[in-house]
Amino acid sequence: MRTPLPLDAARAILYDLDGVLTPTAEVHMRAWARLFTEYLAARGDARPYTDADYFSYIDGRPRYDGVRAMLASRDITLPEGEPTDSAEAETVCGLGNRKNAAFTSELEEHGVAPYPGSVAFLDAGLAAGIRAAVVSSSANAVPVLRAAGLLDRVELVVDAQVARAERLPGKPAPDTYLHAASALGIAPEHCVVVEDAHSGVEAGARGGFGLVLGVNRGVGADTLTASGADLVVDDLAELTHVLVGASRRDGED
Template identity: 25%
Template sequence: MYDQYQAIIFDMDGTLVDSGQLHEVGWTQTLNHYQIPIDRPLMRSLAGVPTKRTIEILLDTFGVSATASLDEMNDYKERVVAEVAHQYVKPTALIEVANRYAGVKPISIGTGAYTDEARAIIGHCGIAHLIDHVVGADLVAHPKPAPDTFLRCAQLMGVAPEHCVVFEDSKLGLEAAQRAGMTGIDVLDVLGIENDYFL
């Protein structure tokens, strides 16, 4: 059903990879460790926002003073996620789309996660061989909802943005796809894939 597009871009967390519980565990341990309140609806609304920016928003929202640097808190969360990722992650139903078009059309992951973390997670899922390029938040000047992530994917694939389709689970990601001039597919609306992240 996606034959009309020349290239495919997947968001990772909550889209191609079921990782909601992984990141909920990572955030819960991190926020408790640094004594930052946890507001589940707020955390869910920040899905796809890079770690450091999420921490900044939380500190500002709750008027809390940071007990450590953003770098230290980011690194702490990354360590937690890396240690337990193998227990939690698995591909979603979108793996069928990836399998269908791998080797037929270029496929990228455009994610708010950092590139190394994303590569590790798709490795745990056993799907790295299906993905041609991975673009994380560390590879662009402005993460989602800016279009940079998806435009970088298109550039790496050698395909014009208007010929790319983006699969996303978050409003920020769908906005980024629209701003990039790409067709955005809301995986919850179209495919019934829901990210079980701070539900």
């Protein structure tokens, strides 16, 4: 039976962004709701879009995968289109780009503040000599990190643009996390994956990572555990003391 890696023995921590470091999930949720509420109403769909749809079909997935899964849940089939499609195009990519435009507007208008507990945890890890990377399904990871004041704290960002360029399948496939570990030159078994979405937790579990840490932002601890999380907390601040201890021990060696 697999024994999870002790948190303070990690050589790198690979963070999801939305819902882990920043509450951009709320911004994404509003943008997705605006997109599909209007789109489904225009099609005359009798089932309105709800937050449950977001958690079931969109949360943690790359943008176009989320569009595809949501449409499939309503038995709607559209042409795939191309990533260069306009936001008005009636294609999977067009709808995805329409959502991204809504997200960009929200971010510019309201900004985003990181979770204080996550910042404390991130800083404690860095002080302990544990390297940090962000692995996000979002194409907006760098602007979000910059807006939150966190970009200079992470060594590597693997986002949707990197995944597209490297032809990496999105979560729940483990490929983006494995790419990050490889880029850092650290074996997966020495890395911690931190996720708040069931698809991301599953990616960490499937990738053979040393520890998969779930952050419960509303999905539910049972769901994250069932998806493969070794440990679930409500806030990363609950574990900061473990990394502070690691930093103190390193200083004594």
